[in-house]
Amino acid sequence: MTPRPAAGASDVPRPSGPPGTAGAGFTALPDLALRTLGGSVIAANDESFAERENLIRPGRPGFRPHTFGAKGQVYDGWETRRRREPGHDWALVRLGMPGAIRGVVIDTAWFTGNYPPHASVEATAAGGYPTAAELESADWVEIVPRSAVTGDAEHFFEVADERRYTHVRLNMFPDGGIARLRVHGEVRPDLSLYEGLGLDLAALENGGLVTGCSNEFYSSPNNVIAPGLARHQAEGWETARRRDGGNDWLVIRLAGAGVVRLAEIDTTNLVFNAPAAVTLTGTADGDTWFPLLPRTRLLPDTPHRFRIEGAPPATHVRVDIHPDGGLARVRLHGFLTGG
Numbered sequence: 569m570t571p572r573p574a575a576g577a578s579d580v581p582r583p584s585g586p587p588g589t590a591g592a593g594f595t596a597l598p599d600l601a602l603r604t605l606g607g608s609v610i611a612a613n614d615e616s617f618a619e620r621e622n623l624i625r626p627g628r629p630g631f632r633p634h635t636f637g638a639k640g641q642v643y644d645g646w647e648t649r650r651r652r653e654p655g656h657d658w659a660l661v662r663l664g665m666p667g668a669i670r671g672v673v674i675d676t677a678w679f680t681g682n683y684p685p686h687a688s689v690e691a692t693a694a695g696g697y698p699t700a701a702e703l704e705s706a707d708w709v710e711i712v713p714r715s716a717v718t719g720d721a722e723h724f725f726e727v728a729d730e731r732r733y734t735h736v737r738l739n740m741f742p743d744g745g746i747a748r749l750r751v752h753g754e755v756r757p758d759l760s761l762y763e764g765l766g767l768d769l770a771a772l773e774n775g776g777l778v779t780g781c782s783n784e785f786y787s788s789p790n791n792v793i794a795p796g797l798a799r800h801q802a803e804g805w806e807t808a809r810r811r812d813g814g815n816d817w818l819v820i821r822l823a824g825a826g827v828v829r830l831a832e833i834d835t836t837n838l839v840f841n842a843p844a845a846v847t848l849t850g851t852a853d854g855d856t857w858f859p860l861l862p863r864t865r866l867l868p869d870t871p872h873r874f875r876i877e878g879a880p881p882a883t884h885v886r887v888d889i890h891p892d893g894g895l896a897r898v899r900l901h902g903f904l905t906g907g
């Protein structure tokens with residue numbers, strides 16, 4: 569029998585290191601600001617050289633030298649004009665998913681003669697759908713104090729704060745360019761909206777999280793519970809070719825204890841590397857695992873839907889793929905049972 573991971577544990581090695589060096593453990597958590605998770609840069613005081621929306625684009629920032637437009641060199645980032653009066657520049661980001669922020673990455677990639685010497689980040693929690701103007705009078709908490717930054721480098725700042733935030737404000741002193749802002753954390757949804765209704769218990773936006781995974785060589789397992797469809801293979805989860813006779817797997821911590829009634833197992837974009845089969849098991853205590861879906865054949869490039877009948881409530885679901893490959897999306901529709 570395949571050994572079961574402890575609920576909440578992960579055997580995937582995570583990068584770690586001090587600010588500005590190799591990386592930090594919090595980067596394994598979802599980026600709550602990411603455009604593809606619903607984030608939006610709703611305002612900036614200036615974006616003369618390069619547009620604010622670049623700040624939350626997925627992927628590493630790109631650069632091609634000597635691509636000068638009518639207003640200067642074109643950068644893949646947010647870049648303001650050279651300030652000729654006192655003050656500083658700021659950009660306001662609505663998180664795609666509200667949550668507890670565990671760490672922030674300020675990436676000045678490719679900005680060398682035009683990076684800001686200092687930056688800070690504030691956060692606020694706002695209900696409803698406030699405009700940028702309304703947010704000006706919100707209570708802002710400094711989650712990254714004014715800190716020195718350097719050019720063409722990623723800067724990692726851990727955040728120790730349990731509060732749930734909906735927006736962040738990036739400040740740079742006095743002006744310049746920042747390529748990306750990453751806001752890693754744990755999603756804290758308002759599930760009262762779903763009272764009496766069914767929901768996707770696995771979805772990142774509902775508080776689901778991949779807490780364990782056998783292999784994430786090509787792309788992150790949390791992609792399978794992201795919103796929307798995967799446009800290509802890299803927007804799903806892909807493992808390396810397995811040579812040991814075992815099989816790959818991931819464990820999803822559900823939005824809460826709930827009963828799964830319908831599983832969507834999507835192999836879209838996995839054409840020559842789709843798994844041959846899938847098995848689903850669940851647990852409510854992290855020790856005893858019960859079957860949800862027996863080993864079932866999968867086809868390449870296909871969104872499969874399987875009814876699940878009579879399953880007890882689970883807090884975690886393990887998805888075993890046989891033998892390897894990956895998945896585009898996993899949806900586990902059902903009902904919260906509480907507890």
Ligand SMILES: NC(=O)NC(NC(N)=O)C(=O)[O-]
Pocket residue numbers: 617639640641642643647650681682
């Ligand atoms: N986008 C720019 O051209 N910015 C800067 N200039 C160059 N060459 O990058 C600057 O700050 O003046």
